[in-house]
Amino acid sequence: MPGDPPLTLLDLADMGVDRLAGVGAVKLESLRSVGIESLLDLLTWYPRRYLDRTRQASVAELTSGEQGLVLCRVDGVTSRRTKQRRTMVTAELSDPTGSLRATFFNQPWRSRQLEQLRDDGVEVAVFGRVELYRGRRQMTNPVVDPVGDRTGRIIPIYPQSETARLSTWEFAEWTAQVLRRASSRGFADPLPDEVRTRLGLVPRGVALADIHHPADLHVVRAARDRLVFDELLRIQLVLVRHQRELAHNSSGIAHRVGREDAPVPGLVAGFLDGLPYDLTAAQRRVVDEILTDLVAPVPMHRLLQGDVGAGKTVVALAAMLAAVEGGHQAALMAPTEVLAEQHAEGMRALLAGATRRDETSLLGEQPVEVALLTGRTPAASRRRILEGLRTGGIPLVVGTHALIADGVEFDSLGVVVVDEQHRFGVEQRAALRVASPDDAVPDVLVMTATPIPRTAAMTVYGDLDLSVLDELPPGRTPIATSWVRGDQGADEAWEAVREEVAAGNRAYVVCPLVEDSPKLEAASAEATHERLATGPLAGLDVGLLHGRMAADAKHEVVESFRRGVVQVLVATTVVEVGVDVPEATVMVVLDADRFGIAQLHQLRGRVGRGTAASRCLLVTGGDPGPEATSRLEALVRTQDGFELAEVDLDLRGEGTVMGDRQRGRSDLRLASLRRDRDWVVRAREVAGELVDDRGHVAVGGLAEELRLLDPDDEAFLTKS
Ligand code: ADP
Ligand code: MG
Secondary structure (H helix, E strand, C coil), rough: CCCCCCCCCHHHHHHHHHHHCCCCCCHHHHHHCCCCHHHHHCCCCCEEEEECCCEEEEEHHHCCCCCEEEEEEEHHHEEECCCCCEEEEEEEEEEEEEEEEEEEECCCCHHHHHHCCCCCCCCEEEEEEEEEEEEEEEEEECCEEEECCCCCCCEEEECEEEECCCCCCHHHHHHHHHHHCCCCCECCCCCCCCHHHHHHCHHHHHHHHHHHCCCCCCHHHHHHHHHHHHHHHHHHHHHHHHHHHHHHHCCCCCCCCCCCCCCCHHHHHHHHHHHHHHHEEEEEEEEHHHHHHHCCCCEEEEEECCCCCCCCCHHHHHHHHHHHHCEEEEECCCHHHHHHHHHHHHHHHHHHHHHHHHHCHHHHCCCCEEEEEECCCCHHHHHHHHHHHHHHCCCCECCCCCCCCCCCCCCCEEEEEEEEECCCCCCHHHHHHHHCCCCCEEEEEEEEECCCCHHHHHHHHCCCCCEEEECCCCCCCCCEEEEEHHHHHHHHHHHHHHHHHHHHEEECCCCCCCCCCCHHHHHHHHHHHHHHHHHHCCCCCCEEEECCCCCCHHHHHHHHHHHHHCCCCEEEHHCCCCCCCCCCCEEEECHHCCCCCCHHHHHHHHCCCCCEEEEEEEECCCCCHHHHHHHHHHHHHHHHHHHHHHHHHHHCCHHHHCCHHCCCCCCEEEEEEEHHHHHHHHHHHHHHHCCCCCCCCCCHHHHHHHHHCCHHHHCCCCCC
16 A cells, blocks of 8 residues: 555565465465565575576577576477486477587486476576587586566576475566565665665665566676675674673673782783793784773673684683682683693693793792593592682683583682684583673683684674684794695505604594594594504504594593504594694595595694694595585695685685584575675674664664574574
8 A cells, every 4th residue: 555654574574475466375385395484585585597588698609618598498308218327318409599408317307397398388598518519519417497488688597496396487476576566665774874875785675676677687786785785784783782782781800900909910911921932913912802801891702713723722821810810710611521631731831831930920829720620520529629619719620511510610700711613502601601600791702723704703703702813823834735646645645654653753644534424434434544554554553533432542542642652543533623742743634525624724733733844645536526626725725724714615605614603694595705705894884883882773673674583593692
């Protein structure tokens, strides 16, 4: 009805697709099966391609060797089995200028589809690489989109569903219907005009119309920009709102650092002064960022990103000591026992060093105890530690999940460091917080050794402030990385292992990855261990480490490797996290093409930790295909984790870079953290302007829309 207010996204979300002409019970069910129930769902089912009838290549214009898109009719279909027992469906296609053959392998259902299209006599869009085969044009396994007999210059091609039997022309018809019927009311645009013009964005109604039914292809870009911005802005508004709400509503601890009246004055300064090396500029900057947060009364939520070996431990310890200086306790939670033990040892060594260097410091008089609490802690020590945490007698504790078990209470927990490595959920972090009986919320520092591109971090960890250690301590010897192939390549690797062991060093061999099956992976590791120990590495002391071994057995083999009793450690990716043996100088990764960039980078980071030159050999069978090739080449080319993270994002898109957290972003339908990096930054800026200090979104319409975000996604935010 004219006079009704413009349609908001919430209005559209309340209107079912059953109001559309042409959507009966059967279609309704089909739409529901692909997740489309409301008009909003339909309008955010975006075309994935467009076909421009006037600019379409004709069959005669197709160039062999290149990809092409043509509009054809199906003249004939045949189906047969090849000698290799594959089904091969062949379609004869043509347009007025010529003919084209399309061949489909292993798609038996094609023949029925194509016969139907032939009988209906409708047009199909065919997209693929053109080859000449015996003098005829051919495409192998092209993408076929039936477009129907529709008029109009630009034809949107929608994602279709073979199983749900929804065709692209049905989607086109329904979206056109919604746009037509909405035209009298129009679409509300809650984005302030000032922001919209500043960013050069088209109004929302224009964007929705143009993305579905563009008059020409030029307008698609602008439409997409607007809709992408909207998606990203919603996410950033939630993140910024959450951040400011937290800052406004919860009272944190104003840690007394650098003050004469502190319970342990000068602890942090003394510790930093006493280090056997100078902090890198990046470490100094990050320590300052953290201490600034800590003295403020607002709870810290900070992500510390630093490549493997960037020196995160010192930074974390400085933060933890800041709590102790002001009379509070600090805890570090690590994802595995091995890592927790290493952190505890590393911290004890750092603290001991500081004491020795300055006899007059309080550290000298009163050593700061670092307790270790894991599943392996014997009952008696556990009791003692729990008592110390409850009374405040133990200032620093490092541990695993055991830290958040029942019965763990702190006298006054001031700082929590979570070494996340993508393994902890938010729930655990939250649990550690409630372990503190104080009303004040402890400050939280999340550490990750997996570099994440900035824009991705802004989206996925956008509720946290970001500190980056982008500089390695001086004196690191680069790790010579090579990619070696086939049996000859493997021989090269074994030779390298023998050489290094002969020189008194140690080696890792990482076994092929078996996705989603720890059992098969363990079996494969056992087989590899057997094969190497009796074959190429016979005579060396070869140990085995995999995830299904008992904790004690794991611990024992890691210890033997650390001591040098075991010279070569054959392992699954369990070594990826944290195993720190400076004498290890070779990393061999078998079937390296099966691993992702981040994983290879982590694995490589297990060597190069001492002063000796190290190498990394990535072994593959044959030709691993273009994507794996790019990954391996990137590893060979650079050791910079942030550069690798960008390559990863480029190669694989956002889907994999961020693990679980990424899965929580189902509301990115059009936006890509990779292609739309600039829009992420702009959306963050605008969100910063539109949320006030108390965490209220200043624009009512925008605030309303946040209700549309998937509530599951918000579970990924840091809980307070
Ligand atoms: P990360 O946890 O970031 O991988 P670590 O904290 O384990 O790195 O540090 C790696 C190594 O570098 C350790 O042996 C540590 O003693 C050393 N280190 C840290 N900071 C410096 C520095 N500023 N100068 C020299 N060595 C450093
Ligand atoms: Mg570390």
